[in-house]
Amino acid sequence: MxxxxxxxxxxxxxxxxxxxxxxxxxxxxxxxxxxxxxxxxxxxxxxxxxxxxxxxxxxxxxxxxxxxxxxxxxxxxxxxxxxxxxxxxxxxxxxxxxxxxxxxxxxxxxxxxxxxxxxxxxxxxxxxxxxxxxxxxxxxxxxxxxxxxxxxxxxxxxxxxxxxxxxxxxxxxxxxxxxxxxxxxxxxxxxxxRSEMIRKAVKTARGNRSEVVNNIASAIRNRLNEVGISGRVVGREKHLFSIYSKMRDQRKSLADIMDVYGFRIICDSVDSCYRILGAMHSLYKPVPGRFKDYIAIPKTNGYQSLHTTLIGIGGVPIEIQIRTEEMEAMANHGIAAHWLYKSESDQASGTQRARQWVQNLLELQKSAGSPIEFVEHVKVDLFPDEIYVFTPKGKIMELPAGSTAIDFAYAVHTDVGNHCIACRINRQLAPLSAKLQNGQTVQIVTAPGAQPNPAWLNFVVTGKARSNIRNYLKSQRRSESVSLGERLLNKALDALGKSVSDIDDQHMQLVLKETGMETFDDLLEEIGAGNRMAPLLARRLLVANKESDVDLHAMDQSPLAIKGTEGLVVSFAKCCSPIPGDPIIGHASSGRGLVIHTENCKNVEEFRDNPEKCVILSWDKDIDSEFTVDLKVYLENRRSIVAELASAITQAEATIEKISVEDRDARLSVTHLSVSVNGRKHLARAIRRLRNIRGVNKIVRTRNQSH
The missing domain is CATH 1.10.3210.10 (Hypothetical protein af1432)
Incomplete structure (x- = not known):
């Protein structure tokens, strides 16, 4: 006791x-x-x-x-x-x-x-x-x-x-x-x-292996004496849980794991570590690709060591770790080694890293929307298999395995992540979603007007990137909702022959109190997000007492103009894929803001005439956004006809986003095209080009009429 x-x-x-x-x-x-x-x-x-x-x-x-x-x-x-x-x-x-x-x-x-x-x-x-x-x-x-x-x-x-x-x-x-x-x-x-079984099996295996272990250990000691370097050589025992995890995750048998002999050589200086490495590689043949230098590039938790795998006599794999006494203390006690060795030299790096990590936790905490989101971010950071990549200036960045260029950009700085538009990996342009590999040099291309793309959330892995993107999108969505809300409310007031200046402060406060909102902006955000209807609120703001002195039937339906650049709170319905030139109508959908359909789309039939649910829209005069249209082309099978389709569309200055061929029979086939155009006239030009191709029988613009 x-x-x-x-x-x-x-x-x-x-x-x-x-x-x-x-x-x-x-x-x-x-x-x-x-x-x-x-x-x-x-x-x-x-x-x-x-x-x-x-x-x-x-x-x-x-x-x-x-x-x-x-x-x-x-x-x-x-x-x-x-x-x-x-x-x-x-x-x-x-x-x-x-x-x-x-x-x-x-x-x-x-x-x-x-x-x-x-x-x-x-x-x-x-x-x-x-x-x-x-x-x-x-x-x-x-x-x-x-x-x-x-x-x-x-x-x-x-x-x-x-x-x-x-x-x-x-x-x-x-x-x-x-x-x-x-x-x-x-x-x-x-x-x-399981624990008992593995313990017994390991004990038996260790008994059988002791002779081999002693032979290898003495061969290593002899070699060190020959080259005149002093170092402690200790056999490395794997602990039970790591044996079990390896068996489970890598589907290895106990024999496979126990066949590897592990040794640790502990010496006095970094210089000796590298000299011992050379001595070991001349004693036994190293296995290519299995050498890791964690002394030059320490692990995230401050761990330093040289790792190498050798092939011993009779093809026996030998894993060797070489490190100094101080690194040994750091490996076992981590941040606590800071107290073990009061020297501030190398030790500080481990402590520094731990502090840095805790600092990052605090940053995540600030930007996470909910505790659950916070834990989700931290879990990623707690189980890192790191990879190390370089900035163009040669600085090393540590990232969890599976990281992409976006993770790298956010690791450099939040602003770099937010304005990232492209990346070069080892000087070659690469997709932002490409997974980074150890040792690559990554360069991020930014543009002042760029902003995070919601699709990035599908492939980023670090907590920092994920929480920053979410955070940005939240504030972005808010400002877009507010400006759309303002346009919708102005339109609704305009229809009643009034404007925002006609609303007195007393009515405003009354309505805010009624709706439980703090500020007028919150109210506009609710309208923009589709949670509240502009026509209703317009009347409510003008007449806080229920008797209305506004002629509600004089609703002049002047359309609201859509530019196509409204961002996250305006979306185009997948069922009818409207493009500029199509007559359009907007349906206020809770949480999604305004969803734009073509006027004759079946999905808006039921509330087309309900001014509370639908807004009549028009396209802005100068739109330069791209819209996707799906076309079905019925054509005769002949060689290279698909290439002709592609070149016709390119000549019409449109872009093919997807192309798939569905065979009908030996002579006729149906090709589905997704084409990017900037309006109906542009689409008509592309279709004209397609019609001119020999063998094209019919072209239909397809609309998926279900939700």
Whole structure:
């Protein structure tokens, strides 16, 4: 059983006497506060805080974290108020304790929204002081070690939650040894049988392999002596959960995984790492494509090492990791290694990265619309398999695997993402949706007037890109809705022979109150989004008392002009694909704004004469937008006729977007074309060109008459 004296003894290696005294003071305070409380296993409660402090002492955490570890359940379980703690131990420790107790409330089994809000709280606590999460992770690890006394269902719940949330956070902060132990304990709690089977199989396999392991290790040591470099050589054991995950995800048998022999060589300097690499490659043949240099380009969580795979005697695969003592500490303790090594040189990079990550969390938090959206963004960041790409100036950017040029653009800067129009990958123009590969150089082309495209949401993977695009579209949609709402309201007022200036402030306030809106702009946005009808509101604004002095029948139907550049709140119905020149009518659809149909479209038949639902529209005189039209061309089968169709359309200065041929019989076939034109006259020109082709029998403009 751990004691405070044993802990003080350990702390004397790296803390000063006054600091150790403060830790002891916190221990005795907690012991008193928890007096009479027992853990489920029957031990006195104080055993738990002491064990948590011991885990943190392994990482050489500072005295304030250790004090917080001792006191982390005091506010929660013993009714000691926060203010009393502050008087005793100062504000910093109290804030840490408060942060940890708030996290204790988080149960991730509850409803989506609830869970998401809790996760947001966690991010906030981490952002204020990263030590909060370190204490919480140590607390969780000790709870996992003592899971045995829990009911099986509770055991499984805690294990599932740890694998979903806490293990990835430990990984993100580089706390490898803590994560490995967490994962193995969770694996055992969730799948006791599988865990036991793999444990036994691994034990047997290790017995059979020991001779080979010793031979390889001594061959490596001999080679190091020959070249005169000193380094520790240790066999690397895979832990149970990673073996299980590999078997499950890569469909490998245990034998395949155990056939690989892993070694770690730990030396004194970066220079020695590269020299050892050379020595290893001359000892055994390296496997092409399996060498990774994480020293020059560290992983996101600060991990550094050289990885290489060699083929040993008899074709045995040997995986070797080469790193310095400091990198070894960083690999095991991640951000906590910052406390282990007080040197600010390389260590700062890992800590810096962790801080940067937490900073990004805060940014996401600000722009996420809802907690659920926030969690969705963070989950991506918690499970990164990174790729590394270069900016044109040679700066390295880390991105999750599967990232596209858009993700890269947002990683550079939000404005670059928002105004991105094209990209060059390794100097070649490439689609924005192309997945980036390791080592590519990516250059983004921007234009001042460009804006994010809603379709980007289908392929971006980083939380930053996704939340920025959504955020931009939300504000964009709002400003477009407001301006469309204003045009619709003006038109409705105009029909009643009035204008906005005729509405007095009293009526305005009354209507805003009635509709529950804050400002006139909110009201316009509602009209533009199709949630409220302009004619109704126009009357309501003019006559707040219900007696109307406006002749409602004198509705002069002057059409509203459509430019085709209205953006997100005006859309063209897929059922009849209207183009400039077609007589059109607008249907106000809730949430979608104005949907434009042709006048004779079946889908607007029922409300064509209802001025509340439909707006008569006209096309603006100077439209330069492109519209898509579907054509069905009946033609005789002969060679190269499709090429002739394509060239006829190009000559008419239109663009083919899609072409598909559906065979009718041996002689006749039907070709579907989607053509981009800028109006009816342009379409007529294209159709004339098509008619001139020998073998074209009939051309029909198709309209899909269902929704």
């Amino acid at each position: 751990p004691t405070i004296d044993a802990l003080s003894e350990r702390l004397s290696q790296y803390l000063t006497s006054p600091q150790i005294q403060q830790v002891c003071r916190a221990y005795y305070y907690a012991e008193q506060a928890h007096e009479g409380q027992r853990r489920r296993s029957g031990e006195p409660y104080i055993i738990h805080p002491l064990a948590v402090a011991n885990i943190l002492a392994d990482m050489h955490l500072d005295h304030q974290s250790l004090m917080a570890a001792m006191l982390h359940d005091v506010i929660e379980d013993t009714g000691v108020p926060k203010t009393a703690l502050a008087v005793q131990f100062g504000d910093i420790v109290t804030e840490l304790v408060d942060g940890v107790s708030k996290l204790t409330h988080i149960h991730f089994e509850s409803k989506e929204e609830q869970q998401a809000e809790n996760f947001q709280k966690m991010a906030m606590a981490m952002a204020r002081d990263i030590r909060v999460i370190l204490v919480k992770l140590a607390d969780r690890l000790h709870n996992l070690r003592t899971l045995g006394v829990m009911r099986p269902d509770k055991r499984r719940r805690i294990a599932r939650e740890t694998l979903d949330i806490y293990a990835p956070i430990a990984n993100r902060l580089g706390l490898n040894s803590l994560r490995v132990e967490m994962e193995d304990l969770c694996f055992e709690a969730m799948y006791p049988m």
